[in-house]
Amino acid sequence: MAISKDVVVVGLGAFGSAALWRLAGRGVDVAGIERQGIGHHLGSSHGATRLFRIACLEHPGLTPIAQQSLALWTALGERTGEVFVRQSGCLNVGAPYSRAVRGAIAAASAAGAPIEELGHDELAARYPQYAGLGADDVAVWDPGAGICYAEPIVRAQVAEAERLGAAVYPHTMVTGVELVDSGVVVRTPTVEFRARQVVVCAGAWLGKLVGDLPLSPRRTPLYWFRAKDSGEFDLGRFPAFVWKREGAHSLWGHGSGDGFGVKIGLEHLETEAGRVVVDPDEVDRYIHLRADVDELAETVADAFPGLEPRPEKVLPCMITDSPDGQFLVGRPGEDPRLVIAGGDSGHGFKHAGGLGELLAQLTVDESPYCDATFLDPNRFTR
Ligand SMILES: Cc1cc2nc3c(=O)[nH]c(=O)nc-3n(C[C@H](O)[C@H](O)[C@H](O)COP(=O)(O)OP(=O)(O)OC[C@H]3O[C@@H](n4cnc5c(N)ncnc54)[C@H](O)[C@@H]3O)c2cc1C
Missing domain, CATH: 3.50.50.60 (FAD/NAD(P)-binding domain)
Known part of the structure; x- marks a missing residue:
């Protein structure tokens, strides 16, 4: 036919x-x-979710594309009665010269999008969950950012x-x-x-x-964690973040909300370990406690001790790098x-x-x- x-x-x-x-x-x-x-x-x-950012640290040209998504998804949600983006903000955390901080500032200023810069002490006081902050870490607050419902x-x-x-x-x-x-x-x-x-x-x-x-497709699981003390890691108190850590694996994620847990992902240091190319038809869909969980659990225990270090849920996913x-x-x-x-x-x-x-x-x-x-x-x- x-x-x-x-x-x-x-x-x-x-x-x-x-x-x-x-x-x-x-x-x-x-x-x-x-x-x-x-x-x-x-x-x-x-x-359930993905991070939604306006001050896109990866390239200033991405901000107008994210803004277009926001406009289209808002209009679609008004028609269907759903909410597709929750603008609960995002913290870009790292040293002042890190990609998280410089990239977010560059993207926001190119697009004229509002941001707020937080010094180290202010960041630590407002967000005590970040126990593993480096001595130089500061943040850029992106108020138009948040999460979107994937x-x-x-x-x-x-x-x-x-x-x-x-x-x-x-x-x-x-x-x-x-x-x-x-x-x-x-x-x-x-x-x-x-x-x-x-x-x-x-x-x-x-x-x-x-x-x-x-x-280059690679296998990259999605992870959800549980807070030791409920409330501290709700989305309102623990908004979306990208944290470029000095000499350690970088982290990203967001707090919990209706129907979703605390999400944390790990971006490997630029080592081969995080960059194994897979055939998507043969990707390993099992979760392996040692290979998939141990390293992230150790990093989470160090960075956010208020979370149970081992995830409550893990799902395989794929990223395709250019x-x-x-x-x-x-x-x-x-x-x-x-x-x-x-x-x-x-x-x-x-x-x-x-x-x-x-x-x-x-x-x-x-x-x-x-x-x-x-x-x-x-x-x-x-
Ligand atoms: C762990 C993880 C965390 C992420 N976090 C974020 C985040 O916080 N924020 C963010 O913006 N992005 C994030 N991303 C990236 C984001 O999820 C991807 O950019 C996006 O989902 C890619 O969509 P896609 O349509 O390209 O791929 P897919 O969703 O995989 O769509 C491709 C489709 O093609 C279909 N297909 C393939 N071959 C065929 C065929 N031969 N015939 C018919 N259909 C076919 C597949 O079945 C699939 O449905 C994350 C990704 C991962 C894995």
């Missing part, structure tokens, strides 16, 4: 579901194909796309994407899709489907039939709504709402 569409989106995680929604909203005849169920736990977008966003983006006319094919694996004279053929075991363009957002599988991309830590969004080889978005590098969720808008604009040939040239997938070969 063959189905003709104007555009096909492959992969309906955070990025693909956003692209599908934004394309459907423009009246494009679009289909979205996902090999699992919608909102599944086998890719990169599962779990799985509900993916589901709502797909539901909204369907409401706007998109055709959705869950549990359908794309086995090949072939560029042909008339456009593109997207193959699945049962149906063949013919379209003018394809938008491939296959997360850790992007390199497998498109090939020849500098992407060589410079920025996403790959655009047309590889400038091919007019193919658009990709991937290489999330561990900080992509908050940008998904804004990236979906950029992907739709690129596909229908509209001017982009912000400069995204730093995400051009061809930047490594130029």
Whole structure:
């Protein structure tokens, strides 16, 4: 059987579901194909929450994309009666010259976004949970930041796309994407899709489907902890944070709230241990107490002694790194039939709504709402 569409989106995680929604909203005849169920736990977008930051320390160009996500998700939430972003703020903690502090200041000042700088003593007094603060550690408070609700966003983006006319094919694996004279053929075991363009957002599988991309998927679990003294680690008292620690593994996370626990993640020192590349089809989905938990438990005991050091819940997840830590969004080889978005590098969720808008604009040939040239997938070969 063959189905003709104007555009096909492959992969309906955070990025693909956003692209599908934004394309459907423009009246494009679009289909979205996902090999699992919608909102599944086998890719990169599962779990209740992700950090949402405005002062994006990774690159000042990311702030307008996060702001676009916020605007789109707020409007979607007003329509559906849900809340997708909770602006409870975020602390960027580290030495004054650290990436957390300098990067957040640079991004906020480029975008004119408000921030507050906290000196060491003020930080320690306001947030006594940070027992492991270094002598030089200070913080940048990003009041527009907070957390976003990951799985509900993916589901709502797909539901909204369907409401706007998109055709959705869950549990359908794309086995090949072939560029042909008339456009593109997207193959699945049962149906063949013919379209003018394809938008491939296959997360850790992007390199497998498109090939020849500098992407490195790695297994990175999600962890939730319990506070020893209830209240001290509620989201209101222990907001989202990124903590670049001197000579130690860096940490990020946020406090607990309705339906979610205290979340803490560890960013390895720049060692091989944290950078093992995996085949996403063969990634280890078991949790190993020694390899997955011991190191983080030791770091948490040192940094936040008010938490039970061993997590109460752990789920495997995947991050797909690019060589410079920025996403790959655009047309590889400038091919007019193919658009990709991937290489999330561990900080992509908050940008998904804004990236979906950029992907739709690129596909229908509209001017982009912000400069995204730093995400051009061809930047490594130029
Ligand atoms: C531990 C961890 C913590 C993170 N913390 C944060 C954070 O705090 N803030 C933040 O902004 N970001 C964070 N991220 C990053 C964020 O979660 C990712 O950037 C985002 O989820 C990537 O979405 P994606 O759509 O690219 O990938 P995915 O969600 O994996 O979507 C890709 C989809 O493609 C589908 N697919 C693959 N191959 C095929 C095929 N052949 N046919 C059909 N479908 C296919 C997959 O099933 C999948 O659903 C974190 C990531 C991890 C792992």
